[in-house]
Amino acid sequence: MATPPDARTVYVVDDEPLVRTSLKGLFRSMGLEVCDFGATEDFLAAPKAPGPACLVLDVRLRGESGLAFQQSLANSGLARLPVIIMTGHGDIAMTVRAMKAGARDFFEKPFREQDMIDAVVGALDADARRLAAERSLDGLRDCWAQVSPREREVLRHVAAGRLNKQIAGEMGIAEITAKIHRGQGMRKMRSRSVAELVRKMQALGVLPEVG
Structure with missing residues (x-):
């Protein structure tokens, strides 16, 4: 056996x-x-x-x-x-x-x-x-790998505490576009709150890139 x-x-x-x-x-x-x-x-x-x-x-x-x-x-x-x-x-x-x-x-x-x-x-x-x-970190890496570069940029702004309107202004995109990227990124990261997203991004070591 x-x-x-x-x-x-x-x-x-x-x-x-x-x-x-x-x-x-x-x-x-x-x-x-x-x-x-x-x-x-x-x-x-x-x-x-x-x-x-x-x-x-x-x-x-x-x-x-x-x-x-x-x-x-x-x-x-x-x-x-x-x-x-x-x-x-x-x-x-x-x-x-x-x-x-x-x-x-x-x-x-x-x-x-x-x-x-x-x-x-x-x-x-x-x-x-x-x-x-x-294993948990490997799972987070798999989730992060599914997030597009644009969604990653939005999530970094989200983790910094910015609202959709602020994110849109920073990135030069429509507010509805920022909202869509935010929702898709949060779903891919399996995060129900900003606090949960921040913890996961800190574990991955991607938060230092936040401006």
């Missing part, structure tokens, strides 16, 4: 098979999908799930260290993936380095299972919110 697109996935990277087996059992008992790897290169090469996910990463790995890999994730396109660091030999400097690089949590082995569960749930919730925000 194929994995549902919204399934929650935990990636585990640790070169100790016993640790991976233990964590797989723990996370699967929570109803989560689990993909485990003994090396960072295997994790990078594997296909990634489309739904919410997080990475549980060990510091001491054969070859590249977990901390070095965490800092290089940006180059792999996975910079936004929540990372939980674990190690059997932690210290304050290591913890600070991991947190500065964006780790959500840092655990020393052995750790309480409930602490790890709480950290993973928090990381997956955060990634779910990120994905929802990205």
